[in-house]
Amino acid sequence: SQQGEEDPQALSIQEGENATMNCSYKTSINNLQWYRQNSGRGLVHLILIRSNEREKHSGRLRVTLDTSKKSSSLLITASRAADTASYFCATDALTSGTYKYIFGTGTRLKVLA
């Protein structure tokens, strides 16, 4: 089963509004990452937050991590039409003695101009 699950599955907002999406995961992690994917293309790394960090900012992005609740949130402020994409969280899961990144099912964000 998926290590990460995003919520909501889809989100539609007006340009200028803030968008918040959440990610829940199941096991202990070393870090959690957020990626963006434009339709049918590869994923682009947005931000990485380590397990000992609680909040991180990058431009209009703000990520929080709550390891006690095994959850993270991504906030995009002052959204633009160009932010329309799918957003995925990825966590490094320890399986059989090695680590691999497990991706959630994604949140499809649509920003209306």
Added chain:
Amino acid sequence: KAGVTQTPRYLIKTRGQQVTLSCSPISGHRSVSWYQQTPGQGLQFLFEYFSETQRNKGNFPGRFSGRQFSNSRSEMNVSTLELGDSALYLCASSLQGREKLFFGSGTQLSVL
């Protein structure tokens, strides 16, 4: 610095055939991982190679295999294709595998 290159971009095959996909990582990156993306299942981890060795494997049948060459380029092979193998196959590279991943544009495989 060139990005991750995947070839071909599109591929159409019929059931029962086999296919080989190629991935050239960013220069200096030793880890290459592969993912299958379908609308219903999201991104599913296939396997990761590091310095020519398979370091981790997902829950896919043995029809899915891969390898990595000494220059870190990687290939993924799927034998006896099934309709359900139709998907976007993505590869990602990183320096060591435990930090941010750089993705290629993917190979869109359609099995008819």
